[in-house]
Amino acid sequence: MQKVDIAIVGGGIVGLSLASALTQTELSVAVINDGNITRTVAEQMELRVSAINQSHIDAFNTVGVWQHVPADRRCEFTRMHVWDKDSFGEISFDCNDTHRPALGSIIENQVFINGLAEYLQTQSQVHIVNAKISKVLAGQQETMLMLDNDEDFACKLLVGADGANSFVRKQCQFPMTFHDYGQLALVANVRTQQSHGFTARQVFTPTGPLALLPTFDEHVCSIVWSQDTENAEQLLQLNKADFSNQLTAASDSALGLLQVEGDIAHFPLIMQCARTWARDGAVIIGDAAHTIHPLAGQGANLGIEDAFSLAKTIETLQRTGKDYSRLRYLRPFERERKTQATKMIAAMSGFQSLFSGNDPIKKFIRGTGLVMTDRLSFIKQQWMAEASSF
Ligand SMILES: Cc1cc2nc3c(=O)[nH]c(=O)nc-3n(C[C@H](O)[C@H](O)[C@H](O)COP(=O)(O)OP(=O)(O)OC[C@H]3O[C@@H](n4cnc5c(N)ncnc54)[C@H](O)[C@@H]3O)c2cc1C
Structure with missing residues:
Protein backbone atom coordinates (compact mmCIF):
# COMPACT_ATOMS: atom_id res chain seq x y z
CA MET A 1 0.00 0.00 0.00
CA GLN A 2 1.33 3.44 -1.00
CA LYS A 3 1.00 6.38 1.40
CA VAL A 4 0.41 10.00 0.43
CA ASP A 5 -0.68 13.09 2.32
CA ILE A 6 -3.44 14.04 -0.12
CA ALA A 7 -5.21 11.78 -2.64
CA ILE A 8 -7.22 13.66 -5.26
CA VAL A 9 -9.73 11.56 -7.17
CA GLY A 10 -10.38 13.20 -10.56
CA GLY A 11 -7.89 14.66 -13.02
CA GLY A 12 -10.22 17.25 -14.60
CA ILE A 13 -9.59 21.01 -14.48
CA VAL A 14 -10.48 21.22 -10.78
CA GLY A 15 -8.50 18.20 -9.47
CA LEU A 16 -5.40 19.27 -11.42
CA SER A 17 -5.79 22.89 -10.25
CA LEU A 18 -5.72 21.67 -6.65
CA ALA A 19 -2.67 19.47 -7.31
CA SER A 20 -0.86 22.43 -8.91
CA ALA A 21 -1.70 24.76 -6.01
CA LEU A 22 -0.44 22.11 -3.55
CA THR A 23 2.98 22.11 -5.24
CA GLN A 24 3.55 25.30 -3.21
CA THR A 25 3.58 23.07 -0.09
CA GLU A 26 5.76 20.08 0.73
CA LEU A 27 2.88 17.62 0.89
CA SER A 28 2.86 14.47 -1.23
CA VAL A 29 -0.07 14.23 -3.62
CA ALA A 30 -1.60 11.47 -5.77
CA VAL A 31 -4.02 12.35 -8.58
CA ILE A 32 -6.13 9.31 -9.45
CA ASN A 33 -8.08 9.46 -12.71
CA ASP A 34 -10.04 6.76 -14.49
CA GLY A 35 -8.30 6.98 -17.87
CA ASN A 36 -5.46 8.97 -19.38
CA ILE A 37 -5.54 12.57 -18.25
CA THR A 38 -3.75 13.86 -21.33
CA ARG A 39 -4.46 13.29 -25.00
CA THR A 40 -3.24 14.90 -28.20
CA VAL A 41 -5.70 17.50 -29.47
CA ALA A 42 -6.60 17.74 -33.17
CA GLU A 43 -5.76 20.83 -35.19
CA GLN A 44 -9.45 21.85 -35.25
CA MET A 45 -11.02 23.34 -32.14
CA GLU A 46 -12.22 20.86 -29.53
CA LEU A 47 -15.93 21.09 -28.61
CA ARG A 48 -15.63 21.74 -24.87
CA VAL A 49 -14.14 25.12 -23.93
CA SER A 50 -14.14 27.24 -20.75
CA ALA A 51 -13.80 30.95 -20.15
CA ILE A 52 -11.18 31.21 -17.39
CA ASN A 53 -11.23 34.44 -15.34
CA GLN A 54 -8.21 36.73 -15.44
CA SER A 55 -7.65 36.52 -11.66
CA HIS A 56 -7.28 32.72 -11.97
CA ILE A 57 -4.91 33.11 -14.91
CA ASP A 58 -2.79 35.44 -12.76
CA ALA A 59 -2.70 32.75 -10.03
CA PHE A 60 -1.78 29.99 -12.53
CA ASN A 61 0.96 32.27 -13.87
CA THR A 62 2.42 32.68 -10.38
CA VAL A 63 2.48 28.90 -9.80
CA GLY A 64 4.12 28.35 -13.22
CA VAL A 65 1.24 26.48 -14.88
CA TRP A 66 0.02 29.01 -17.44
CA GLN A 67 3.40 28.88 -19.20
CA HIS A 68 2.52 25.28 -20.16
CA VAL A 69 -0.71 26.29 -21.90
CA PRO A 70 0.13 26.99 -25.59
CA ALA A 71 -0.52 30.63 -26.48
CA ASP A 72 -1.69 29.71 -30.00
CA ARG A 73 -4.58 27.62 -28.56
CA ARG A 74 -6.12 30.21 -26.28
CA CYS A 75 -7.99 33.45 -26.87
CA GLU A 76 -7.55 36.35 -24.48
CA PHE A 77 -10.81 38.28 -24.70
CA THR A 78 -10.88 41.98 -23.98
CA ARG A 79 -14.60 42.80 -24.20
CA MET A 80 -17.94 41.31 -23.23
CA HIS A 81 -21.23 42.31 -24.79
CA VAL A 82 -24.53 41.08 -23.36
CA TRP A 83 -27.93 42.00 -24.77
CA ASP A 84 -31.57 41.05 -24.58
CA LYS A 85 -33.10 40.04 -27.91
CA ASP A 86 -36.56 41.27 -26.99
CA SER A 87 -35.92 44.62 -25.35
CA PHE A 88 -33.64 47.61 -25.67
CA GLY A 89 -31.32 46.36 -22.93
CA GLU A 90 -27.60 45.84 -23.47
CA ILE A 91 -24.39 46.09 -21.49
CA SER A 92 -20.68 46.00 -22.38
CA PHE A 93 -17.58 45.36 -20.30
CA ASP A 94 -14.07 46.31 -21.34
CA CYS A 95 -10.76 45.17 -19.84
CA ASN A 96 -9.67 48.83 -19.65
CA ASP A 97 -12.30 49.25 -16.90
CA THR A 98 -10.40 46.65 -14.82
CA HIS A 99 -6.91 47.96 -15.69
CA ARG A 100 -5.95 44.47 -16.83
CA PRO A 101 -4.78 43.31 -20.27
CA ALA A 102 -7.81 40.99 -20.73
CA LEU A 103 -11.02 39.91 -19.02
CA GLY A 104 -10.04 36.25 -19.27
CA SER A 105 -9.12 33.53 -21.69
CA ILE A 106 -11.23 31.09 -23.68
CA ILE A 107 -9.48 27.77 -23.75
CA GLU A 108 -10.32 24.24 -24.85
CA ASN A 109 -10.77 22.10 -21.71
CA GLN A 110 -8.38 19.40 -22.98
CA VAL A 111 -5.68 21.94 -23.90
CA PHE A 112 -5.86 23.36 -20.37
CA ILE A 113 -5.80 19.87 -18.82
CA ASN A 114 -2.74 18.97 -20.95
CA GLY A 115 -0.96 22.14 -19.74
CA LEU A 116 -1.79 21.45 -16.07
CA ALA A 117 -0.60 17.82 -16.42
CA GLU A 118 2.61 18.90 -18.19
CA TYR A 119 3.39 21.23 -15.27
CA LEU A 120 2.60 18.53 -12.68
CA GLN A 121 4.94 16.06 -14.42
CA THR A 122 7.80 18.42 -13.50
CA GLN A 123 6.87 18.19 -9.78
CA SER A 124 8.36 15.18 -7.96
CA GLN A 125 5.89 15.34 -5.06
CA VAL A 126 2.92 14.66 -7.40
CA HIS A 127 2.15 11.14 -8.56
CA ILE A 128 -0.42 10.67 -11.37
CA VAL A 129 -2.24 7.33 -11.35
CA ASN A 130 -4.41 6.02 -14.19
CA ALA A 131 -7.04 3.94 -12.38
CA LYS A 132 -10.64 3.99 -11.19
CA ILE A 133 -11.32 4.22 -7.48
CA SER A 134 -13.57 1.34 -6.45
CA LYS A 135 -13.79 1.55 -2.64
CA VAL A 136 -13.18 4.05 0.17
CA LEU A 137 -12.50 2.79 3.70
CA ALA A 138 -12.42 5.47 6.38
CA GLY A 139 -10.05 4.81 9.30
CA GLN A 140 -9.33 6.85 12.45
CA GLN A 141 -6.29 8.69 11.11
CA GLU A 142 -6.14 7.60 7.47
CA THR A 143 -8.45 6.84 4.55
CA MET A 144 -7.80 3.73 2.46
CA LEU A 145 -8.53 3.75 -1.28
CA MET A 146 -8.95 0.58 -3.33
CA LEU A 147 -8.24 1.05 -7.03
CA ASP A 148 -9.29 -1.19 -9.91
CA ASN A 149 -5.63 -1.72 -10.93
CA ASP A 150 -4.90 -3.36 -7.52
CA GLU A 151 -2.75 -0.37 -6.52
CA ASP A 152 -4.04 0.73 -3.09
CA PHE A 153 -3.43 4.04 -1.35
CA ALA A 154 -3.60 5.34 2.20
CA CYS A 155 -3.99 9.10 2.57
CA LYS A 156 -4.54 11.63 5.32
CA LEU A 157 -7.06 13.58 3.25
CA LEU A 158 -9.16 12.31 0.33
CA VAL A 159 -10.40 14.98 -2.08
CA GLY A 160 -13.28 14.12 -4.43
CA ALA A 161 -12.85 16.19 -7.62
CA ASP A 162 -14.48 13.45 -9.66
CA GLY A 163 -17.21 15.41 -11.41
CA ALA A 164 -20.99 15.61 -11.30
CA ASN A 165 -21.54 11.87 -10.65
CA SER A 166 -18.88 11.83 -7.95
CA PHE A 167 -18.13 8.38 -6.56
CA VAL A 168 -16.38 9.95 -3.56
CA ARG A 169 -19.49 12.02 -2.73
CA LYS A 170 -21.65 8.89 -2.84
CA GLN A 171 -19.19 6.90 -0.69
CA CYS A 172 -19.17 9.72 1.88
CA GLN A 173 -23.00 9.87 1.72
CA PHE A 174 -23.02 13.66 1.34
CA PRO A 175 -26.65 14.70 0.64
CA MET A 176 -27.49 16.77 -2.48
CA THR A 177 -30.03 19.33 -3.64
CA PHE A 178 -31.14 19.02 -7.32
CA HIS A 179 -33.01 21.20 -9.77
CA ASP A 180 -33.60 20.34 -13.43
CA ILE A 270 -29.13 20.28 -13.96
CA MET A 271 -28.25 22.25 -10.84
CA GLN A 272 -26.75 20.15 -8.08
CA CYS A 273 -25.31 21.33 -4.81
CA ALA A 274 -24.04 19.14 -1.98
CA ARG A 275 -25.42 20.05 1.44
CA THR A 276 -22.29 18.62 3.11
CA TRP A 277 -18.83 19.02 1.58
CA ALA A 278 -16.53 17.65 4.26
CA ARG A 279 -16.13 15.06 6.99
CA ASP A 280 -13.10 13.81 8.92
CA GLY A 281 -10.58 12.68 6.25
CA ALA A 282 -12.59 13.64 3.13
CA VAL A 283 -13.79 16.70 1.20
CA ILE A 284 -15.38 17.33 -2.22
CA ILE A 285 -14.80 20.22 -4.65
CA GLY A 286 -15.71 21.34 -8.20
CA ASP A 287 -18.57 19.64 -10.06
CA ALA A 288 -18.54 16.91 -7.39
CA ALA A 289 -19.90 19.58 -5.01
CA HIS A 290 -21.92 21.78 -7.42
CA THR A 291 -23.04 22.09 -11.03
CA ILE A 292 -24.57 25.35 -12.25
CA HIS A 293 -26.22 26.77 -15.38
CA PRO A 294 -23.51 27.62 -17.97
CA LEU A 295 -25.08 31.00 -18.79
CA ALA A 296 -22.35 32.96 -17.03
CA GLY A 297 -19.58 30.43 -17.87
CA GLN A 298 -18.57 30.16 -14.21
CA GLY A 299 -18.76 26.40 -13.40
CA ALA A 300 -15.06 25.65 -13.84
CA ASN A 301 -14.10 29.01 -12.27
CA LEU A 302 -16.12 28.20 -9.16
CA GLY A 303 -14.35 24.82 -8.97
CA ILE A 304 -10.90 26.40 -9.47
CA GLU A 305 -11.71 28.78 -6.63
CA ASP A 306 -12.67 25.77 -4.42
CA ALA A 307 -9.30 24.23 -5.30
CA PHE A 308 -7.29 27.38 -4.50
CA SER A 309 -9.21 27.97 -1.29
CA LEU A 310 -8.72 24.34 -0.13
CA ALA A 311 -4.98 24.46 -0.92
CA LYS A 312 -4.67 27.69 1.09
CA THR A 313 -6.61 26.17 4.02
CA ILE A 314 -4.40 23.05 4.02
CA GLU A 315 -1.21 25.11 3.79
CA THR A 316 -2.23 27.38 6.69
CA LEU A 317 -3.30 24.46 8.91
CA GLN A 318 -0.10 22.55 8.15
CA ARG A 319 2.06 25.62 8.88
CA THR A 320 0.32 26.22 12.21
CA GLY A 321 0.63 22.56 13.29
CA LYS A 322 -3.08 21.70 12.92
CA ASP A 323 -4.40 18.50 11.37
CA TYR A 324 -5.82 19.55 7.98
CA SER A 325 -7.79 16.30 7.67
CA ARG A 326 -10.11 17.05 10.63
CA LEU A 327 -13.60 18.31 9.98
CA ARG A 328 -13.41 20.95 12.70
CA TYR A 329 -10.56 22.65 10.80
CA LEU A 330 -12.17 22.13 7.37
CA ARG A 331 -15.48 23.68 8.46
CA PRO A 332 -14.56 27.33 7.61
CA PHE A 333 -13.52 26.20 4.10
CA GLU A 334 -16.80 24.32 3.68
CA ARG A 335 -18.85 27.27 4.93
CA GLU A 336 -17.11 29.83 2.74
CA ARG A 337 -17.23 27.78 -0.48
CA LYS A 338 -20.81 26.60 0.06
CA THR A 339 -21.89 30.22 0.50
CA GLN A 340 -20.16 31.25 -2.75
CA ALA A 341 -21.68 28.31 -4.66
CA THR A 342 -25.15 29.03 -3.28
CA LYS A 343 -24.85 32.73 -4.19
CA MET A 344 -23.82 31.81 -7.73
CA ILE A 345 -26.64 29.25 -8.10
CA ALA A 346 -29.20 31.81 -6.87
CA ALA A 347 -27.85 34.45 -9.28
CA MET A 348 -28.00 32.00 -12.23
CA SER A 349 -31.58 30.97 -11.36
CA GLY A 350 -32.59 34.65 -11.02
CA PHE A 351 -31.03 35.54 -14.40
CA GLN A 352 -32.54 32.49 -16.07
CA SER A 353 -36.01 33.31 -14.83
CA LEU A 354 -35.80 37.08 -15.51
CA PHE A 355 -34.51 36.60 -19.05
CA SER A 356 -36.90 33.83 -20.13
CA GLY A 357 -40.40 34.24 -21.59
C1 LIG B 1 -22.14 23.28 -21.96
C2 LIG B 1 -21.24 23.70 -20.84
C3 LIG B 1 -20.43 24.84 -20.99
C4 LIG B 1 -19.60 25.24 -19.93
N1 LIG B 1 -18.83 26.39 -20.07
C5 LIG B 1 -18.09 26.83 -19.03
C6 LIG B 1 -17.31 28.04 -19.11
O1 LIG B 1 -17.29 28.75 -20.11
N2 LIG B 1 -16.58 28.43 -18.01
C7 LIG B 1 -16.59 27.70 -16.87
O2 LIG B 1 -15.94 28.12 -15.88
N3 LIG B 1 -17.29 26.54 -16.77
C8 LIG B 1 -18.03 26.08 -17.81
N4 LIG B 1 -18.74 24.93 -17.71
C9 LIG B 1 -18.62 24.11 -16.50
C10 LIG B 1 -17.32 23.29 -16.51
O3 LIG B 1 -17.19 22.59 -17.74
C11 LIG B 1 -17.30 22.31 -15.34
O4 LIG B 1 -17.73 22.98 -14.17
C12 LIG B 1 -15.87 21.79 -15.10
O5 LIG B 1 -15.33 21.21 -16.27
C13 LIG B 1 -15.87 20.75 -13.97
O6 LIG B 1 -14.56 20.27 -13.75
P1 LIG B 1 -14.27 19.13 -12.67
O7 LIG B 1 -12.80 18.92 -12.74
O8 LIG B 1 -14.91 19.47 -11.37
O9 LIG B 1 -15.06 17.84 -13.20
P2 LIG B 1 -14.84 16.94 -14.49
O10 LIG B 1 -14.38 17.75 -15.65
O11 LIG B 1 -16.10 16.16 -14.67
O12 LIG B 1 -13.63 15.96 -14.09
C14 LIG B 1 -13.81 14.85 -13.26
C15 LIG B 1 -12.69 13.85 -13.51
O13 LIG B 1 -12.84 12.75 -12.56
C16 LIG B 1 -12.63 11.52 -13.22
N5 LIG B 1 -13.39 10.49 -12.46
C17 LIG B 1 -14.73 10.35 -12.32
N6 LIG B 1 -15.03 9.29 -11.53
C18 LIG B 1 -13.86 8.72 -11.18
C19 LIG B 1 -13.50 7.57 -10.38
N7 LIG B 1 -14.43 6.79 -9.77
N8 LIG B 1 -12.18 7.25 -10.22
C20 LIG B 1 -11.23 8.01 -10.81
N9 LIG B 1 -11.51 9.12 -11.58
C21 LIG B 1 -12.81 9.46 -11.75
C22 LIG B 1 -13.18 11.76 -14.65
O14 LIG B 1 -12.57 10.89 -15.58
C23 LIG B 1 -12.74 13.21 -14.91
O15 LIG B 1 -11.47 13.30 -15.49
C24 LIG B 1 -19.58 24.51 -18.73
C25 LIG B 1 -20.40 23.36 -18.59
C26 LIG B 1 -21.23 22.97 -19.63
C27 LIG B 1 -22.14 21.75 -19.46
Missing part, protein backbone atom coordinates in the same frame (compact mmCIF):
# COMPACT_ATOMS: atom_id res chain seq x y z
CA TYR A 181 -33.45 23.59 -15.46
CA GLY A 182 -35.54 21.85 -18.17
CA GLN A 183 -33.00 22.93 -20.78
CA LEU A 184 -30.31 21.38 -22.97
CA ALA A 185 -27.05 23.18 -23.75
CA LEU A 186 -26.19 22.81 -27.44
CA VAL A 187 -22.44 23.13 -27.97
CA ALA A 188 -20.72 23.58 -31.35
CA ASN A 189 -18.01 25.51 -33.15
CA VAL A 190 -19.16 28.03 -35.73
CA ARG A 191 -17.40 29.92 -38.50
CA THR A 192 -18.36 33.59 -38.39
CA GLN A 193 -18.59 35.94 -41.36
CA GLN A 194 -17.11 38.81 -39.34
CA SER A 195 -14.13 38.69 -36.97
CA HIS A 196 -15.14 38.04 -33.34
CA GLY A 197 -12.93 40.97 -32.34
CA PHE A 198 -11.82 39.19 -29.10
CA THR A 199 -15.27 39.87 -27.63
CA ALA A 200 -17.34 37.33 -25.68
CA ARG A 201 -21.01 37.78 -26.56
CA GLN A 202 -24.20 36.59 -24.94
CA VAL A 203 -27.74 37.20 -26.13
CA PHE A 204 -30.77 36.34 -24.01
CA THR A 205 -33.64 34.97 -26.11
CA PRO A 206 -37.11 34.07 -24.71
CA THR A 207 -36.23 30.35 -24.99
CA GLY A 208 -32.75 30.57 -23.44
CA PRO A 209 -29.34 32.32 -23.66
CA LEU A 210 -26.85 31.96 -26.53
CA ALA A 211 -23.13 32.52 -25.80
CA LEU A 212 -20.64 33.18 -28.61
CA LEU A 213 -17.16 32.68 -27.20
CA PRO A 214 -14.20 33.91 -29.26
CA THR A 215 -11.47 31.35 -30.03
CA PHE A 216 -7.85 31.40 -31.21
CA ASP A 217 -9.19 31.60 -34.81
CA GLU A 218 -10.62 35.11 -35.30
CA HIS A 219 -13.44 33.68 -37.43
CA VAL A 220 -14.44 30.78 -35.18
CA CYS A 221 -16.60 31.01 -32.06
CA SER A 222 -17.57 28.28 -29.65
CA ILE A 223 -21.31 28.47 -28.96
CA VAL A 224 -23.26 27.38 -25.91
CA TRP A 225 -26.95 27.65 -26.81
CA SER A 226 -29.12 26.80 -23.81
CA GLN A 227 -32.64 26.03 -24.98
CA ASP A 228 -35.81 24.66 -23.41
CA THR A 229 -35.63 20.89 -23.98
CA GLU A 230 -38.45 20.77 -26.56
CA ASN A 231 -36.91 23.54 -28.71
CA ALA A 232 -33.47 22.02 -28.36
CA GLU A 233 -34.70 18.64 -29.57
CA GLN A 234 -36.32 20.28 -32.61
CA LEU A 235 -33.11 22.18 -33.38
CA LEU A 236 -31.10 18.95 -33.16
CA GLN A 237 -33.35 17.41 -35.87
CA LEU A 238 -32.35 20.15 -38.37
CA ASN A 239 -29.62 19.73 -40.96
CA LYS A 240 -26.51 21.85 -40.41
CA ALA A 241 -27.50 24.58 -42.90
CA ASP A 242 -30.92 25.08 -41.27
CA PHE A 243 -29.41 24.93 -37.76
CA SER A 244 -26.85 27.57 -38.81
CA ASN A 245 -29.65 29.82 -40.14
CA GLN A 246 -31.56 29.56 -36.86
CA LEU A 247 -28.36 30.36 -34.99
CA THR A 248 -27.64 33.42 -37.15
CA ALA A 249 -31.17 34.67 -36.44
CA ALA A 250 -30.84 34.02 -32.68
CA SER A 251 -27.54 35.95 -32.63
CA ASP A 252 -29.17 38.99 -34.30
CA SER A 253 -26.49 38.52 -37.02
CA ALA A 254 -24.03 40.18 -34.63
CA LEU A 255 -21.16 38.43 -36.44
CA GLY A 256 -22.86 38.10 -39.84
CA LEU A 257 -23.71 34.64 -41.12
CA LEU A 258 -22.79 31.73 -38.84
CA GLN A 259 -21.91 28.26 -40.13
CA VAL A 260 -21.60 25.21 -37.87
CA GLU A 261 -18.34 23.29 -38.28
CA GLY A 262 -18.14 19.69 -37.03
CA ASP A 263 -20.45 18.07 -34.50
CA ILE A 264 -23.18 19.56 -32.30
CA ALA A 265 -23.07 18.15 -28.75
CA HIS A 266 -25.78 18.53 -26.14
CA PHE A 267 -25.80 18.42 -22.33
CA PRO A 268 -28.84 18.34 -20.00
CA LEU A 269 -28.69 21.28 -17.59
CA ASN A 358 -42.27 37.17 -23.08
CA ASP A 359 -43.78 38.76 -19.97
CA PRO A 360 -43.86 42.55 -20.77
CA ILE A 361 -43.00 43.53 -17.17
CA LYS A 362 -39.92 41.28 -17.19
CA LYS A 363 -38.95 42.74 -20.60
CA PHE A 364 -39.19 46.26 -19.20
CA ILE A 365 -37.16 45.37 -16.08
CA ARG A 366 -34.38 43.66 -18.02
CA GLY A 367 -34.23 46.41 -20.65
CA THR A 368 -34.09 49.22 -18.10
CA GLY A 369 -31.87 47.20 -15.74
CA LEU A 370 -29.21 46.52 -18.36
CA VAL A 371 -29.20 50.08 -19.69
CA MET A 372 -29.00 51.56 -16.18
CA THR A 373 -26.24 49.19 -15.14
CA ASP A 374 -24.33 50.02 -18.31
CA ARG A 375 -24.58 53.74 -17.50
CA LEU A 376 -23.83 53.57 -13.78
CA SER A 377 -20.14 52.85 -13.82
CA PHE A 378 -19.84 52.14 -10.07
CA ILE A 379 -22.42 49.30 -10.28
CA LYS A 380 -20.70 47.97 -13.41
CA GLN A 381 -17.32 48.02 -11.66
CA GLN A 382 -18.84 46.11 -8.74
CA TRP A 383 -20.26 43.49 -11.12
CA MET A 384 -16.90 43.07 -12.82
CA ALA A 385 -15.01 42.79 -9.54
CA GLU A 386 -17.51 40.19 -8.32
CA ALA A 387 -17.34 38.19 -11.58
CA SER A 388 -13.55 38.19 -11.82
CA SER A 389 -13.08 37.18 -8.18
CA PHE A 390 -14.66 33.75 -8.81
